[in-house]
Amino acid sequence: MHYINSIAIDGPAGAGKSTIAKNVSKSLGFIYVDTGAMYRAMALYLVRSGADIHSPESVTGKCENADISIEYRDGEQVVLLNGENVNPYLRTEEVSEAASVTSAVPRVREKLVELQRRLAASKPAVMDGRDIGTVVLPNRADSPRREGRCRCHPAGNYRKR
Secondary structure, X not given: OOOEEEEEEEXXXXXXXXXXXXXXXXXXXXXXXXXXXHHHHXXXXXXXXXXXXXXXXXXHHHHOOOOEEEEEEOOEEEEEEOOEEOHHHOOOHHXXXXXXXXXXXXXXXXXXXXXXXXXXXXXXXXXXXXXXXHHHOOOOOOOOOEXXXXXXXXXXXXXXX
16 A cells, blocks of 8 residues: 655646645645745745845855744644744745745755755645646655645646646
8 A cells, every 4th residue: 555645736826726735734634835935934044144135146155054844833834944933924025025036046946845855755745836746746656755746727626646
């Protein structure tokens, strides 16, 4: 028997990926990994560290020391940045703007993919977001763990593939 220990949900904006991911994770007892919050946490780290967010070189050099993880405490998702709960700071205008800019830097994406894969390898997880099924958790035949992928459609339907 094969057990799925990570599920990737892809789809266009507004398709209901997050809603499905949260419901699936709750039903299965998996953690829901809000990858968008991880990008915001990275942006917060870069702003705090004094990186010039408009300089890919500055961002690349600074992002290496960011450790971002997700835990659940008292039923609430907590985003940890180097051990600190940064939930209260993730939805500020400054962080939102910085996340839009820094998420385009290739090393930021690579670093977050590494962190997301580490999360999925450490505990059962449901992830939704850009490149989750194709880059972060590709459904490869040679994968040492079994993974599931869903593709969301704007009508709110989803199918396992």
